[in-house]
Amino acid sequence: MTEFSDDFHADEQESITRFLHALNRGEVPYFDVHEFETIIDYLLEQGEHSQAKKAASVARRIHPQSVDLKLMAARVHSVHGELDLALHLINEVQKVDRQNEELFYLKAGIHAQMKDHNRSIENLRIAKELSGDFKDEILLDIAFEQENLEDFSSAIESLQEALAINPNNEAALHELAHCYESMNKLEDLVLFYQQFIDNQPYSVTAWYNLGNTLFKLEDYEKAMEAYDYCLAIDEDYTLALYNRANSLIQLERYPEAVREFEAVMASEGIGAHTLCYIGECYEKMNDLQSASEHYLHALEIDDSFTDAMIGMAVVNEMLDEQEASARWYKKALKVCPQSAAYWHMYAMWAVKNKRERIAVKAFKQSLKLDELQADTWEDYGAFLAEAGKFAEAYEVLARGFSLNPDEWNLVYRMIWYGQNKPKSEEVGELLSLAAQNDPEGLAQFLKDNPEASSCAAFAIQTGSLKPKA
Numbered sequence: 239m240t241e242f243s244d245d246f247h248a249d250e251q252e253s254i255t256r257f258l259h260a261l262n263r264g265e266v267p268y269f270d271v272h273e274f275e276t277i278i279d280y281l282l283e284q285g286e287h288s289q290a291k292k293a294a295s296v297a298r299r300i301h302p303q304s305v306d307l308k309l310m311a312a313r314v315h316s317v318h319g320e321l322d323l324a325l326h327l328i329n330e331v332q333k334v335d336r337q338n339e340e341l342f343y344l345k346a347g348i349h350a351q352m353k354d355h356n357r358s359i360e361n362l363r364i365a366k367e368l369s370g371d372f373k374d375e376i377l378l379d380i381a382f383e384q385e386n387l388e389d390f391s392s393a394i395e396s397l398q399e400a401l402a403i404n405p406n407n408e409a410a411l412h413e414l415a416h417c418y419e420s421m422n423k424l425e426d427l428v429l430f431y432q433q434f435i436d437n438q439p440y441s442v443t444a445w446y447n448l449g450n451t452l453f454k455l456e457d458y459e460k461a462m463e464a465y466d467y468c469l470a471i472d473e474d475y476t477l478a479l480y481n482r483a484n485s486l487i488q489l490e491r492y493p494e495a496v497r498e499f500e501a502v503m504a505s506e507g508i509g510a511h512t513l514c515y516i517g518e519c520y521e522k523m524n525d526l527q528s529a530s531e532h533y534l535h536a537l538e539i540d541d542s543f544t545d546a547m548i549g550m551a552v553v554n555e556m557l558d559e560q561e562a563s564a565r566w567y568k569k570a571l572k573v574c575p576q577s578a579a580y581w582h583m584y585a586m587w588a589v590k591n592k593r594e595r596i597a598v599k600a601f602k603q604s605l606k607l608d609e610l611q612a613d614t615w616e617d618y619g620a621f622l623a624e625a626g627k628f629a630e631a632y633e634v635l636a637r638g639f640s641l642n643p644d645e646w647n648l649v650y651r652m653i654w655y656g657q658n659k660p661k662s663e664e665v666g667e668l669l670s671l672a673a674q675n676d677p678e679g680l681a682q683f684l685k686d687n688p689e690a691s692s693c694a695a696f697a698i699q700t701g702s703l704k705p706k707a
Contacts (some may be wrong), residue, residue: 250276257293266296268365271304278310282541290314305331309340316348324348339368346383355383372405381413390417401434408443419454427451449481458485467470476505485513490521491648506573510536510543517549524555544570548580551587560591574612578608582617597621612645619648623655632656646676650683654690669696 253273260267267521269277274297294311301307308327315324326372328345335341346361359380366376377400382589384393394417400410409436418427431448437442449464462485468478496519499512506512517532536546553568567584574580585600601618603609615638623630636651639645649668672680683690690696 247252250280253277254280256365258289259290261289261292266300269297271297271301271306272308274301275310282461283313287317296528303336305338306482309338309344312348315343316344319351320600321348321352329683337368341367342368350383350386353386358383374400374407374410377403378407378410378413381410381417385417385420388420393417398430405434405438405441411441411443411447415451417545418571420452424451424455424541425439440471442468442475443518445471446475446478446481449478453481453485453488456488458488458541461485474505476502476564479505480512487515487519487522490522494525495519508535508539510546513539514543514545515551517546521549521556523555524556525555529553535586542573544574544577544580547573548583552582555587560587563587564591564699576607578604578614581607582611582614585614585621589617594625609641612642612648615639615645615648616651619651619655623651628655638646644675646672646679647683650680650687650690652697653696 250273253269256267257269257273257277272291277421278290278297281287281293291314294307294314297307297707298311308331312324312327312331315321315327325345328341328348331338331341332345335625342365344363346358348363349355349358349361362376362380362383366373366380369376377396381393381396381400384390384396387426394414397410397414397417401414403666404410414430415436415561418430428448428451431444431451435441435444435448445464445468449461452458452461452464454659457558462482465478465482465538467483467599468475469482471609477497479502483495486492486495486498499516499519503509505511513532513536517529517536520526520529520532532547533546533553536543537550540546547566547570551563551570554560554563554566564584564587565602566663567580567587570580571577581600581604582634585597585604588594588597588600601614601621604614608614615635619635619638622628622634632652632655635648639648639652642648649672653668669680684696
């Protein structure tokens with residue numbers, strides 16, 4: 239039996255059923271242009287692309303002069319990846335009808351498939367001028383194409399224009415966040431949302447996105463205020479409640495966070511992710527029994543939920559049940575062997591438990607999966623140095639710094655562990671650059687590691703930084 243969505247009326251369903259039966263019998267029944275459009279729309283919606291192509295071919299034979307069916311055929315060809323043929327049909331239509339919004343919209347989509355984003359934008363702009371009621375949606379598509387060109391400034395302008403036309407375009411509000419974040423302009427995004435809210439004070443989406451942006455800026459108190467406004471407008475907006483709870487975690491207000499997560503579950507049902515967050519809160523409160531209960535409950539719901547396995551590993555490590563902790567790490571890594579973070583944690587467990595072979599293997603596997611983890615390079619270097627392998631530690635940290643050139647802490651440890659390795663001028667140059675680019679970090683490193691001051695290079699550099707009498 240043919241399945242229909244609510245988008246199709248009874249008479250349209252009858253046409254579709256009749257066409258499919260005729261197609262199975264090898265017949266070519268007559269349908270008018272509108273009926274053929276409905277049939278092809280349905281087949282595309284169902285993913286029946288080959289049948290849609292047959293329907294488009296039959297339709298064009300019966301109605302060879304129909305502009306609408308030519309455009310529908312172009313759409314079908316584009317779905318099949320036959321882009322040149324689709325463009326040929328569109329260009330035929332364009333010769334006789336230059337005011338057809340759908341023509342330019344479809345043409346833009348084909349150019350987008352061809353990765354010709356500039357031409358896609360050109361055609362979308364024409365479609366926008368011809369459009370009556372959907373200018374904001376077309377501007378959103380223009381913004382997507384501008385993002386594909388990494389022209390985020392222009393994308394922001396398009397999205398703001400879309401919101402000026404339709405302030406309720408939630409997709410545009412969300413997409414703005416992506417653009418501003420890509421330009422590393424979160425403070426500007428906060429200003430935009432605040433100005434937008436001045437005019438649209440009941441926009442739940444704007445309040446929610448403002449909260450998310452403040453959260454990323456680590457202004458958790460103000461983020462919670464934004465989530466509170468969001469919930470005042472819509473008390474069932476559980477995403478805001480969820481993120482409010484996460485803000486409480488960042489503020490180390492764990493009992494309150496537990497209550498918020500419990501409220502989320504009361505609204506949405508018990509979920510593995512939420513149980514795991516509650517387990518983490520109890521872990522931070524050192525209530526390890528409650529933490530274990532929640533992690534295990536999460537695993538009852540989803541036995542492959544690795545975050546809960548890692549939670550159990552950490553709890554067992556805190557309880558000094560080290561072999562049980564190792565089993566949980568191994569179980570999580572068996573399910574998720576591509577997690578660089580899990581391998582790093584397992585490496586640190588091995589360091590703590592003096593399992594040198596396991597530590598080396600886990601550090602190497604973590605860095606193989608993600609070379610841009612500066613903290614893993616640092617921990618691996620520290621582990622090697624503590625084992626007396628200073629030359630290896632130096633090489634590891636040098637490699638880490640070459641891949642993470644802004645992570646000056648790797649330089650400090652590299653010089654400390656390899657005092658006799660580099661030439662003195664290389665050391666002086668590196669420390670001079672560090673002092674210029676990361677003076678606070680250098681000072682903090684020496685404060686945390688006072689024994690490093692015995693290294694001549696640090697003594698010379700710190701001496702040169704002291705104010706002259």
